[in-house]
Amino acid sequence: MVTLVQVVVSGLLLGGVYALLAGGLTLIFGVMRVINLAHGEFLMLGAYASFFLFVRLGLNPILSLLLSMPLMFGVGWIAQRLLISRVDRAPLLASLLLTYGVSLALTGGAQATFTNDFRSVPFLSGALNIGELAFSVPRLVACVTALLLTGAAQFFLARTRWGKALRATAQSADVALACGIDIDRARMIAFGIATALAGAAGTLTSFLYTIYPEMGKTFMLKAFAVIVLGGMGSFPGAFLGALALGVIESTASYVTTTQIAEAVIYITLLAMLLLRPQGFFGLKEA
Amino acid sequence: MNDEHLLNCTELHAGYGRVPVLRGVSIVVRPGQFVSLIGPNGAGKSTVLKAITGFARLSSGTVTFNGQAIRGMRADRLVPLGLAYIPQGRIVFGQMSVHDNLEMGAFTVRDESTRAKAFARVYDLFPRLAERRTQLAGTMSGGEQQMVAIARGLMIQPRLMLLDEPSLGLAPRFVQVVFETLAMLKCEGLSMLVVEQNAAQALALADHAYLLELGRNRLEGTGTELLANPDTRRLYLGD
Numbered sequence: 158m159v160t161l162v163q164v165v166v167s168g169l170l171l172g173g174v175y176a177l178l179a180g181g182l183t184l185i186f187g188v189m190r191v192i193n194l195a196h197g198e199f200l201m202l203g204a205y206a207s208f209f210l211f212v213r214l215g216l217n218p219i220l221s222l223l224l225s226m227p228l229m230f231g232v233g234w235i236a237q238r239l240l241i242s243r244v245d246r247a248p249l250l251a252s253l254l255l256t257y258g259v260s261l262a263l264t265g266g267a268q269a270t271f272t273n274d275f276r277s278v279p280f281l282s283g284a285l286n287i288g289e290l291a292f293s294v295p296r297l298v299a300c301v302t303a304l305l306l307t308g309a310a311q312f313f314l315a316r317t318r319w320g321k322a323l324r325a326t327a328q329s330a331d332v333a334l335a336c337g338i339d340i341d342r343a344r345m346i347a348f349g350i351a352t353a354l355a356g357a358a359g360t361l362t363s364f365l366y367t368i369y370p371e372m373g374k375t376f377m378l379k380a381f382a383v384i385v386l387g388g389m390g391s392f393p394g395a396f397l398g399a400l401a402l403g404v405i406e407s408t409a410s411y412v413t414t415t416q417i418a419e420a421v422i423y424i425t426l427l428a429m430l431l432l433r434p435q436g437f438f439g440l441k442e443a
Numbered sequence: 444m445n446d447e448h449l450l451n452c453t454e455l456h457a458g459y460g461r462v463p464v465l466r467g468v469s470i471v472v473r474p475g476q477f478v479s480l481i482g483p484n485g486a487g488k489s490t491v492l493k494a495i496t497g498f499a500r501l502s503s504g505t506v507t508f509n510g511q512a513i514r515g516m517r518a519d520r521l522v523p524l525g526l527a528y529i530p531q532g533r534i535v536f537g538q539m540s541v542h543d544n545l546e547m548g549a550f551t552v553r554d555e556s557t558r559a560k561a562f563a564r565v566y567d568l569f570p571r572l573a574e575r576r577t578q579l580a581g582t583m584s585g586g587e588q589q590m591v592a593i594a595r596g597l598m599i600q601p602r603l604m605l606l607d608e609p610s611l612g613l614a615p616r617f618v619q620v621v622f623e624t625l626a627m628l629k630c631e632g633l634s635m636l637v638v639e640q641n642a643a644q645a646l647a648l649a650d651h652a653y654l655l656e657l658g659r660n661r662l663e664g665t666g667t668e669l670l671a672n673p674d675t676r677r678l679y680l681g682d
């Protein structure tokens with residue numbers, strides 16, 4: 158019983174970071190109808206930002222978010238303005254090719270600039286013991302931070318003027334225009350927020366996992382799995398999907414091995430696609 | 444420029460791809476007028492409204508609103524000028540509450556008290572929406588959704604409202620409600636340009652009306668004149 162609780166809680170801790178990554182991916186899809194294949198690379202950039210700020214300036218990764226998130230927001234804003242805006246009204250293939258190109262360019266650029274060396278951020282360690290349960294402190298801190306940021310993003314979308322305008326643009330860009338909403342600006346805000354969240358996810362993973370230029374790929378696959386579980390285009394769906402994925406992954410790696418656990422994730426993904434392709438909370442439209 | 448004209452469209456030419464749809468349409472709305480735009484399916488009525496609001500590209504022609512040239516301006520820049528547009532098909536933000544739909548209608552209204560007044564007025568006009576303010580707009584009946592769409596347009600307290608087929612596809616009971624609402628708004632002095640396939644009722648309300656055919660002006664006159672015209676009667680009123 159104790160181990161079961163332990164496994165589930167570890168899974169939930171894992172899920173928090175996935176939620177941060179997948180939430181942005183689903184936001185971009187909702188507002189722009191673009192599947193951003195470079196999303197994992199934004200996570201990678203966030204991880205390197207955390208690494209260099211930690212190594213060079215000795216900045217606490219959590220505090221460094223105050224610096225890196227606005228920066229990543231700007232990166233996303235500019236990416237939308239200069240690149241994505243050219244394809245966000247075109248067929249899906251155009252944006253897939255473009256964002257795949259961006260993904261390759263960022264990975265290559267990172268390899269050239271940061272080398273292929275594995276890096277790590279030695280920030281936090283140890284475990285917190287509650288009764289017979291033990292929780293990794295870095296994971297706990299990462300998860301709590303991720304939940305706070307996801308909550309802030311959800312609050313923005315649900316309650317604020319521009320947050321609602323983003324959702325309105327996602328539901329009908331034409332009616333949003335007729336309401337006087339500058340939909341180009343809405344799209345830049347959406348991409349900026351998604352990129353900032355991906356960067357933050359990178360910062361949080363920087364002290365949990367090794368940092369290397371291709372790290373985005375693994376996380377990207379997990380983000381897709383989350384979205385398949387939660388449903389494309391739904392921010393709360395992505396949150397629940399992320400927690401579900403974390404628990405599935407953690408349980409599978411406890412029962413079997415880490416390698417098999419990876420396989421279990423993709424089997425779940427396929428089963429979900431076969432049985433309920435719209436996910437638990439996906440957009441109902443075609 | 445004529446100060447008498449709230450909206451003045453002259454010689455509009457537009458098309459989708461290389462197919463011409465408008466081949467010289469001219470329309471005038473004077474302040475306080477209820478203007479009806481009727482015509483057979485495919486005549487280009489919706490395209491006229493889309494061309495005014497920047498959703499369709501004009502190849503030639505002029506559009507002035509309140510004395511300002513607005514041709515080619517995107518819809519979001521027209522809203523602050525006081526131009527409200529309710530597209531065909533009672534489109535609402537289905538995943539948002541009625542209240543949030545109205546709030547989006549007031550997106551450009553930054554002053555809190557003006558916004559509060561707009562909400563009060565709209566809820567007063569549509570008590571049904573006040574009762575249902577937390578309901579998701581997508582779960583409402585067709586007639587109620589059309590009310591949301593119209594109310595959304597009213598949130599900017601527009602100088603002119605463009606309505607595309609507000610009664611299309613509604614149950615007869617709701618068609619009546621829509622026309623009663625239009626009559627009420629007319630009484631309040633709102634200027635409107637209304638596209639309708641329900642010609643008899645649209646003409647009965649109209650101060651002035653245009654009949655379009657194949658992308659051109661075919662007939663115009665007061666609502667009563669068009670109602671009495673043998674051509675209109677033959678084409679639309681089933682004589």
Ligand SMILES: Nc1ncnc2c1ncn2[C@@H]1O[C@H](COP(=O)(O)OP(=O)(O)OP(=O)(O)O)[C@@H](O)[C@H]1O
Nearest residue numbers: 459464482483484485486487488489490491531640
């Ligand atoms: N997006 C579009 N692409 C191509 N052709 C279009 C488009 N929208 C309208 N058309 C064509 O333009 C012509 C005029 O269409 P429009 O919608 O303006 O007519 P309408 O008078 O509003 O008709 P209805 O009463 O059916 O709404 C039609 O022949 C229509 O097929």
Ligand SMILES: [Mg+2]
Nearest residue numbers: 488489531608
């Ligand atoms: Mg039409």
